Amino acid sequence: MRIAQALTIAGSDSGGGAGIQADIKSFQEMGVFGMSVVTAVTAQNTLGVHHVMPMTVESITQQLDAIAADMGTDAVKTGMLYSGEIIEVVADCLQTYNWKQVVVDPVMIAKGGASLLQQEALHALKHKLLPLVQAVTPNIPEAEALAEMQIECMEDMKKAARRIRETGVSYVVMKGGHASFQEDVIDYLYDGHSFTPFHGRRVETVHSHGTGCTFSAVMTACLARGASMTEAVQVAKQFIQAALEDELGIGNGHGPTNHWAYRKRKTEFGEQPRDT
Ligand SMILES: Nc1ncnc2c1ncn2[C@@H]1O[C@H](COP(=O)(O)OP(=O)(O)O)[C@@H](O)[C@H]1O
Numbered sequence: 074m075r076i077a078q079a080l081t082i083a084g085s086d087s088g089g090g091a092g093i094q095a096d097i098k099s100f101q102e103m104g105v106f107g108m109s110v111v112t113a114v115t116a117q118n119t120l121g122v123h124h125v126m127p128m129t130v131e132s133i134t135q136q137l138d139a140i141a142a143d144m145g146t147d148a149v150k151t152g153m154l155y156s157g158e159i160i161e162v163v164a165d166c167l168q169t170y171n172w173k174q175v176v177v178d179p180v181m182i183a184k185g186g187a188s189l190l191q192q193e194a195l196h197a198l199k200h201k202l203l204p205l206v207q208a209v210t211p212n213i214p215e216a217e218a219l220a221e222m223q224i225e226c227m228e229d230m231k232k233a234a235r236r237i238r239e240t241g242v243s244y245v246v247m248k249g250g251h252a253s254f255q256e257d258v259i260d261y262l263y264d265g266h267s268f269t270p271f272h273g274r275r276v277e278t279v280h281s282h283g284t285g286c287t288f289s290a291v292m293t294a295c296l297a298r299g300a301s302m303t304e305a306v307q308v309a310k311q312f313i314q315a316a317l318e319d320e321l322g323i324g325n326g327h328g329p330t331n332h333w334a335y336r337k338r339k340t341e342f343g344e345q346p347r348d349t
């Protein structure tokens with residue numbers, strides 16, 4: 074049996090809760106072989122981002138070419154891309170290698186406030202990358218930047234999703250973690266016609282570092298295994314709910330989520346981990 078493969082193009086988080094590390098753990102948990110292209114190395118822990126070192130364009134190109142030349146991939150996820158020039162390299166490779174199942178997590182600012190995307194790279198993200206990809210997964214502040222509007226209610230979330238889809242991306246997944254106007258945490262999948270809501274109970278915890286990375290990585294793994302976009306979002310939502318509820322309590326600040334909680338939960342309830 075051939076195993077599904079997924080590639081993450083993202084930054085390294087030394088603390089292991091977000092970035093490449095969260096993505097690879099999520100791929101593995103979903104039974105998908107994970108590969109990585111490192112765009113930047115961050116010195117990071119639960120207290121914040123202490124240092125950022127972007128990789129060179131040459132290194133990123135070599136990493137992408139190495140994977141394309143030999144291994145290929147069923148789906149791709151992008152995370153921290155940091156600069157306009159890195160976004161351009163990634164966009165060129167997506168076209169060269171005809172990688173179509175691509176989920177963009179438009180990482181901009183870490184929970185502690187550190188910038189993970191240069192201000193001037195926003196234009197390249199919107200106009201070079203999004204037109205090429207299948208899905209984008211903004212949180213509220215990222216959607217505000219992409220749609221150039223403020224989001225203060227559910228209707229604003231939908232309006233922003235419509236605007237973001239005008240870039241050419243096929244699906245917009247508006248994540249509601251930062252939506253203080255919601256009691257539950259509702260994410261919306263917008264396909265250009267209708268909005269599908271995904272409800273979750275709001276978990277009161279400081280251990281939510283890497284939720285966005287984990288969510289989009291699970292979506293990518295599901296797509297790599299042949300799931301539909303709706304199924305992929307549904308599983309990602311269940312995965313992150315479990316990862317937040319089953320707290321690990323690591324570190325003195327915003328700790329990582331629990332990447333094996335979803336599998337553990339399935340096994341405890343006597344089921345096999347969901348086969349998408
Ligand atoms: N406190 C929470 N309780 C339950 N689900 C949450 C919570 N915070 C975030 N989520 C979920 O985690 C995922 C990432 O959400 P969000 O916080 O909006 O993005 P990011 O991590 O990129 O800032 C979404 O599916 C969202 O619904």
Ligand SMILES: Cc1ncc(COP(=O)(O)OP(=O)(O)O)c(N)n1
Nearest residue numbers: 084091092183184282283284285286
């Ligand atoms: C290297 C790296 N990539 C992405 C992030 C942001 O991750 P996210 O899932 O949005 O989680 P928070 O930073 O909001 O906790 C990161 N911190 N580092």
